[in-house]
Amino acid sequence: MRSAISILFAALMMMAGPLLAAPVKIALIDPLTGPMASTGLPVLEHLRFDARRLNANGGFNGDPIEIIGLDNKINPQESLVQLQKAIDEGARYIVQGNGSAVGSALIAAVDKYNRRNPGKEVLYLNHGAVEPSFTNERCSFWHFRFEAHSDMKMKALTDWIAKRDDIKKIYLINQDYSFGHALAEAARTMLKEKRPDIEIVGTDFHPLSKVKDFTPYVSKIKASGADAIITGNWGQDITLLVKAAAEFGLNVPFLTYYGGSPGVVSQLGEQGVDRIYEIYGYYGDTDDDAIGERQKQMYEDKKWDYFLFYPRITVMLEMLQKAADKAGSNDPVDVARALEGLSLETSYGTVTMRGEDHQLQTPLFVSVLKDDMPYGAEGTDFNFAKLDRIEPEAVTMPATGCRMRRPK
DSSP states (O other): OHHHHHHHHHHHHHHHHHHHOOOEEEEEEEOOSSTTHHHHHHHHHHHHHHHHHHHTTTTBTTBOEEEEEEEOTTOHHHHHHHHHHHHHTTOOEEEEOSOHHHHHHHHHHHHHHHHHSTTSOOEEEESSOOOGGGGTTTOOTTEEEOSOOHHHHHHHHHHHHTTOTTOOEEEEEEESSHHHHHHHHHHHHHHHHHOTTOEEEEEEEEOTTTOSOOHHHHHHHHHHTOSEEEEOOOTHHHHHHHHHHHHHTOOSOEEESOTTSTTHHHHHGGGGTTTEEEEESOOSOOOOHHHHHHHHHHHHHHSOOSSSSOHHHHHHHHHHHHHHHHHTOOOHHHHHHHHTTOEEEETTEEEEEOTTTOBEEOOEEEEEEESSOSSOSTTSSOEEEEEEEEOHHHHOOOOTTOOOOOOO
16 A cells, blocks of 8 residues: 555656746846836736746746846836845846946846855846946856847947938937946947048937926927937837927937837837837847737737837847756856857847857847838837848957956
8 A cells, every 4th residue: 555655646746746846036127117117017028928938848947937027116226125135035037127227236236146145146137238338347257138238239320320321410319327428429439430521419418217308308409400319218218209309390310229119109100100210139020920929919918019129038038048958957157157158049140148248249230110010019000120230240349358257
């Protein structure tokens, strides 16, 4: 009888194994409430959407992925509180990307925590904080960036501008923090090298997520005679800026990093066609039907767009899964080592995580808002159509000053 019971117990345990598998907890620390929630909530839904898809295919080495959402109110100090909460809840993978000030605080905090807690290390997966120093002089073994940084994007954008003879005068308007200033400085430097005839007719920096009416800024831009605007604004700051420009009758092209921010397409519609440009690693007129179907499904389920703003979340999770499989482990140290030099084939081309600085090497695309798109954004027929492709070797930049300290 005991033998039969033992056999039955063993069989039940084998059947229950997958159900008892410890989840791999991934904590998102991004704005989930307040004026910038429109940038954090879609990240959370993308993570959950793709986690379900990957879990159906075995998760990470047979362990399910669990997504935890933590609201940092886009505040660096609050982000550190949420980091500790994430660690207390068992998360060893931290995701963040909205705001380089937050990213800076997290890099320092994760480094400090890992030095003090060997064997319990956590990884910071950066989906969009694009301050260049994070993979240059501030590079860290514990930080991986899954988005082209600001200078890489400006390099690609100015290469494209250099071919546009109709652009003679440019206005720079950006958010008043490290990223906005880095973008403006890169624009000035690179335009001077590639198109010295272009005149920068104005530069403005405004408080992050504080401006409710951009009409005074738009009035200055119109008075300057600019025939193009470069902006790295994101969240409500890009939505309200382009909306104010449309209402004011400022009909010049916006050359943006984040023209696909939630709300831009649905609020501008026809007014944004052939006027809102974006330099990004993705575009809307995909010929991959599987990606197109994900777009439809996610919008139907969550009212957030799949490839309007955050397809890099898919790339991040798929690279993480591939690294865990390569390492045969879900431990962050093992996964980090496996991520270094790892490549992934995507619908948009091959991306590679450079080992020396943990900066994703990726193609970039210049796209423009168009109507009658096969996969519309935000419940409309509008989306971003590809105009130009810039290959990774043309976008890449050296890891200046990176002296990475690696665990033994």
